[in-house]
Amino acid sequence: MALNYEPVVTESVAKQIAEQIRRAITNGTLKVDEKLPTEAELARQFSVSRPTIREALKRLAAKSLIRSRRGPAGGTFVQAPSTEDVSQDLMSSVALMVSLGVFDLTEIAEARHELELVCIRLAIKRRSSAELDRMAAEIKLQTDEALTDEEFCASDVRFHRALVDATHNPVMQFQMFTVIEALQPVENMVIFRFRERQKIIEQHEKIWRALRDQDLAEAEDAIDEQMVYLRESFAQAKEWRRNRDSVKAAVQ
Template identity: 30%
Template sequence: MVDKAFAPIFDPKNVATRPIRTPKTAELVARNLRRMIIDGNLKDGDHLPHEAELMEHFSVSRPTLREAVRVLESERLVEVRRGSRSGARVCVPGAEVVARPASLLLELSGSTVADVFVAREGIEPLAARILSTEGTEDDFDELERIVDEDIPAAHAADNLAAGTSAFHLRMVQLSGNATLAIIAGMLHEITERHTGAVISEKSRADKEQYEASYRLEIRSCRRLIKLLRARDADGAFAHWQKHMVNARTSLLKDRENIQVRDILD
């Protein structure tokens, strides 16, 4: 008998006519394997146990097991080399898995590059604040190495955008906030491509001004690292927010209406 308190919920008028779907056995097996990957019992690069072991463990048939593996393959959690005796290999995905679909959504929505740069202003200063309190000296050393080696090397190779973009992305990743890192990774290609196009144009137009901007970028990154090492959360946030606003102003001047699809075509 249905409790009166729940009677409205079970009133036929309020219940959807479509029955609740019972998950297929293959989906349940995939769910268990997915949880093993998420929990770290199966790590990036590991091979799944042999089919016979998995069939016995889950008490399923070979077709059911292979369907479960295909589910994980479609999610980019495993990689299957056809004809290989080694079986399926775990491949823990990074932000690149969602970057392309996210970029496509931005293209379809008519988003501008300005939208993306404004979003970064909400992400990166916050990441800098977190990093200043949660980061380690090794984290700060890594950022310093990027400034000392990677950015100058990229500059020398006429690919400064790659070096500076790497610094921005790595700073967010080192903050330890996975959500911020994933979002930053999704936007990385868009901002790097746009930055590269603008830098290339500026370097051809005024080499001296371009070099001055490069030196300013280096100084700003060093200033951030100094604030991070001092554990100055408010200072790191304020400095990087100003840096991001200045970068947006410079990189979007007369380009405010450029759409994401124009960058990724």
């Protein structure tokens, strides 16, 4: 008989309770900042022990749906997850999936390209001088020869974050954060290996000018150019990785 690989029939009670509370939050039975009963009281209500309740609560805490404080005025409170919380969480999940090869680099690059085109179209219409200044400051920083590779990469991220912020659309900001950050490790690798900073800076300057002049054609061209370069670098990185792996395989 082949092994019966049905996932699990028995959902743990902790998981069930967590799901029940989560539903109460999403459907509005539990409102934001509302205090849940104490752990002891919840344990009594659900007829389980306190550690079981705690496991359930920790599952929700992991999703930033609740927060807890000790003390008399403490307890467990419903929390509206902030975009930062969810972005951070999502980002780490995506980063893991990327490192596990769930997503292909070229697929991510394509998505980022298209999404960044969307961003720049919106940004051209709405960019304020604040974002232009932030981007200019990052470009200026990047020209500093004394900058370490890490600092350069961080500045690169901030530059693109400013571009996204210029859309003034929180949903786009939320979405882009994922792909920008997911690409970060790979970009780092590319920059560390090939470190053609000047090329990157020129592209940033082109994007910035297009944004300042609200020149759509120029902006799209700048983004395209940037992505062609990124794609080339990826191809090199892939080739390099393939060679390394085949060497490793040959050695074994």
